[in-house]
Amino acid sequence: MLELHQFRHSAFCLKVRMALHVKGLSFREVEVTPGIGQLAVFRLSGQRQVPVLVDGDTVVADSSAICRYLEELQPESPFFPKDRRAVAQVHLIEDWADTTLAGSVRAALLQAAVDDPDLRAALLPDDVPGPIRQVMTGVPTGWLSGVNELFGQEERSAMLHNLIAIADGLTADSVLVGDSLSLADLAVAAQLSLLRFPASSGPQLAGRGVAGLSDHPRLQPLFEWRDRLDARLLQQDPAAV
Ligand SMILES: N[C@@H](CCC(=O)N[C@@H](CS)C(=O)NCC(=O)O)C(=O)O
Incomplete structure (x- = not known):
């Protein structure tokens, strides 16, 4: 196994x-x-x-x-399309999602956790003992945010620009490259989880995320698309045993 x-x-x-x-x-x-x-x-x-x-x-x-x-x-249900140009697009999107997008969503979530003690609590692993949990969620916001601005304005607008460009071309059941699911879809959908947690993240986190982005009107098609994928792949069959 x-x-x-x-x-x-x-x-x-x-x-x-x-x-x-x-x-x-x-x-x-x-x-x-x-x-x-x-x-x-x-x-x-x-x-x-x-x-x-x-x-x-x-x-x-x-x-x-x-x-x-x-x-x-397991070569069945391939992660890459057949067309060579489409393969290149999948590689590029996967790489962008795993590097630039990953860095920005992480910074955005950290900033949101600094600003929101409830989100901070929800993010702690389930087995963190109660007293430690209390201390961690009680840390004054000012103390944490004193470090410096985590998620800068420029980084935010670059990310938003790219995500809106993707969202504008999407419907709930479309795929990012070619005409079947590829690693590009998985890589982008996975990173979006830190902006708005999907149902498969469990009841404590599902639907929560980074205020101003998780509820951004232009990004809704993207989250709906991600939710469809999450439901299709992770919810109906909790195959992991
Ligand atoms: N390029 C790696 C990145 C993996 C990564 O950043 N993992 C994080 C968790 S999201 C980690 O293990 N962080 C702990 C550490 O760096 O010590 C991948 O695609 O798997």
């Missing part, structure tokens, strides 16, 4: 969970505790980040490397 070592609310881990569902592969989720649990991740994979996929003796780190491994393991 495949094992996915993950942080539940990591967008990169969500991308891999979606990919596993597209391929119809069953897997076991191993929740990693941030910090201390990453020692085991390092011992296993030679680096400390999640997601890490374990398939018997094979250990693969990095969401893109894992998706390419899954593509070889």
